[in-house]
Amino acid sequence: MGGAFLAAAVLARLGGRIGLPTIPLFILAGILLGPHTPGYTLLSNPHDLEMLSALGLVLLLFYLGLEFHLDDLKTGGRKMAIAGGTYLVLNVGAGLGFGFALGWGTSEALVLAGVLGISSSAIVTKILVDLKRIGNPETRPILGIIVVEDVFLALYLAALQPILSGADSLSAMLVDGGKAFGFLLLLALAARFGTRIIGKLMNTKDDELLVISFLGAAVFVAGISEMFGVADAIGAFMVGLMLGSTASGERILKLVHPLRDAFGAIFFFAFGLSIDPGDLPSVFWPVVAAVVLTLAMNVAAGLAASRVYDFGTQATANIATTLVARGEFALILATMAAAAGLDKRLSPFIAGYVLLLAVLAPLAAGRSHWLARILPGPRGGGDGGSDGHGGGGKDGDKDQKQVPVSV
Template sequence: MDHMIFEVGTALLLVSAASLLAGKLKFSIIPFLIVLGMIVGPHAPVFGIFDFTFIESQDVISFLGRIGVLFLLFYIGLEFSVSKLVKSGRSIVFGGTVYVLLNFVIGMIYGFLVQFPLYETLIIAGMLSVSSTAIVAKVLVDLRRTGNSETELILGMILFDDLFLAVFLSVMSGLLLGGATSIGGILLSVAMSMGYMLLFFIIARKGTPVLNKLLNISSNEIFIIVMFSLLFFIAGFSETLHVAEAIGALLFGLALSETEHSKRIEHLVVPFRDFFGAVFFFSFGLSIDPLSLGDAAWMAIGAVALTILANMIAGMIAGRNAGLSHKASTNIGLTVMARGEFTIIVANLGISAGLMPLLKPFSALYVLILAIIGPLLAKESKHIYAGLNKIFKWSKPKEKQQAKQNSVEL
C-alpha cells in the first residue's frame, strides 16, 4: 500500500511538471498530459525506487481519472443554462446546428468509408462533432479575442455543442449500455435515457425555488460535502439506469445552473475540476500503448483533415448568416477547431461498451493532433484569412479600396 501511494505521488509529480511546462509555453495541457501518460506506463523503465510503469497504482489513477470526468461534465452543466439557449437567438441556434450536423454527417460518412460497424461509426461521428470547451476558452483568452464581434457566436455554438453532447451521450448510453438487442428494446432503452435527461431539464426550469432552499447552507465545509455526495450518488445512480455516469454529472450540474448558488458551486468546483481533470488526461494516455498508434495513424490524419474542412465551412456559414465579415467567420472556424476532453469522453463510452480496440489509439492521435494544431491555426488566423482571400476574393486590399475611393472623389 505504501508503495502504491508513492507511485500515485510520483504520477502526480509528473503531471505537475507537464502542466508547468505547458503553462510556460502558454499551451493547452491536454496534449502534454496524454503524451506523458503514453511515455510512461507498463513499457516504461524502472529506476531504483522510481517505478514509472505504474502497474500497481493503475487502478487508483484510473479511478481518479473517472472522478476528473465527473467534475469536467458537472462544471459544463453548471455553465450551461436552458434559459441561455432560449435567449441565445436564431444565429446561435443556426450556427450550432450547422456546425454539429456538418461534422456529424462527415463523421458518419468517414466511419462507413473505413468500414467500421454501425456503433463504431456513430462513436466516430460523435467524436468528430464535439469541440473542446476548455481549449476554445483558453484560445479566446490567450489571443485577447473575448471582445471580438464573433466571440459571442463562438461561445453560443460551443454551448449548443455541449447540448448536443448531452443528447448524444444519453442516446448512445441507451444503445451501448442498455443491453437491448431488439428494435423495441433499443427504443425503450433510448427512451429511458432521454426521459431521464428530460427530468433534469424540468428540474432546472421548475425546481429552482426548492433547490435554492435546500442548498441554503452557510458553512462551506458542509455545503461542499453535500454537493459532492449528491454528485457521486447521481452519477452512480445514472449508471444503474444505463446512462453514462459522466452524463449524470452533467445533468446534475444543469439542474443547479439556474439556482442562486451556481456561482458558489462553480467557485468551489474549479480546483477539483482542474486537478482531477489533469489526472484524467494522464490516465487516458497511460492506457495507450504507443506501439499501437501506427495502426490508427492514417485514419486519424484523414479525420483531422475532414474536421479542418468541416469546421472552416461551418464557421463561414454560421458567421455570414449572422452578418459577420469573412475575416470574423474565418476566426470562428479556426477557433472551434480543437478537440479534447469531450472527444475522449465519447471515445471512452465506446471503449467501455466493448467496441473496437482501435477506437483508443485513434481517439488519442486525433485529439493530440487537433489539440496542438487547433490553437496554432487560431493564432495564425490573420495569415490564413489573407491566403484564403487571395483565392476567393472576399475583399479588396485596403490600398486598392483607398485608390478607388480617391478616384471617385476626383
C-alpha cells in the same frame, strides 16, 4: 495519485515557459509514465485512476454548467439548435462516410461517426478557460453546440449499444433509448422549474457545507445518469446548470475552481496512460486523413454558426478551432468497440486521432487569428472585440465574468 499530480505539474510548468498549452502536456505525462512506454512505470494498470479520472470529467462539466445559465438557453434556443444541428450533420456525416471509406465494417463505421463527430466537452471547456474567452460573444454558441452534442450523444450511445452487443430486439433498443431520453427530460424539467427549491436546499453561509453539498449533488446525479444510459458528464452539467442560477451560484463557481483544475489534470493524465505509442504507426495515414477531414468540417461548421449569429471572421475562427478537440467520448466509444470485438485497428486509430487533435486544438485556438485572415466574411462585425489572443496562465479565469453576454 501524488506522482500523477507532480508529473503533470512539472511537465506543464516546463511547457508553459515555451508557450505550450497544458492539456497535451498532461496527456504526455501519462504516456511517459504509463505501462506502454520504456522506463519507469508509475501505474501498471490505468484503471487505478479510473474513479479519479471520472471525477475530473464530472467537475469539468459541472463547472461548464455553472457558466452556462438558463437564460442563455431560453433566449438562444432556436439559434443554438440550428448551429448545433448543423455541426452534427457536417461532422457526424463526414465521420460516417469516412468509416465506410476505410472499409473496416458497418459497426466500425457507426463508431467512427461518433468519434469524428463529437467534440470533447472537457478539452473545449479547458481551452475557453485558459484563453480567457468565457465572456466572448462566440462562447455562448460554442457552449450551445456542446449542449446539442451532449443530448445527441446520449441518444446515440443508447441506440449504438444494442447494435454493438448484437441485440436482436428492436423493442430493447427503443426501451434503452426511451430511458435515456426520459431521464434527460426529467433533468431539464428540474433545471427549468426546480431552481428555487434547489437554491434553498443549497443555501448556507458555511463554505465547507456548501462544498460538500454541491460536490455530492454533482457526483450523485452523474452516477444516476449512467444508470439510465446517459453520460455521467451530462448529469453533472445539468446540476451545474441548476446551481448556477441560484443565489449560491457565484460562491460555488469560486469554490469548485481548484477542484476542477486538480482533478481535470488527472483526467487528461489517465487518458495518456491508456495510449500505447507502439500501435500508432499502423494507423498513421488514416489518422492524418481523419484529422484533415475534421479540420475542414469544423471550419465549415464555424462559418455556418457565424451566419446564424451574424459574427465576423475572428469569432468564426474561434468557433472552428475551439470545437476541433476530440477526447473523452471518443474513448468511451473505443472501450465499447473493444468490448464488442470490433476491428482491432479501431483502438489505436482512436487513440492517435484524439491525441493529435488534443495537441492541435489548444494550439490552433490560441492562434485562431491566423485562420481569421483567410476566412470569407466581414472582418470586424460581431466579434465583440475578440482578437483570438489569450494566455493560459494561472489567472486565466479572473476576467471571465466581466462581460455580460446574451445569445
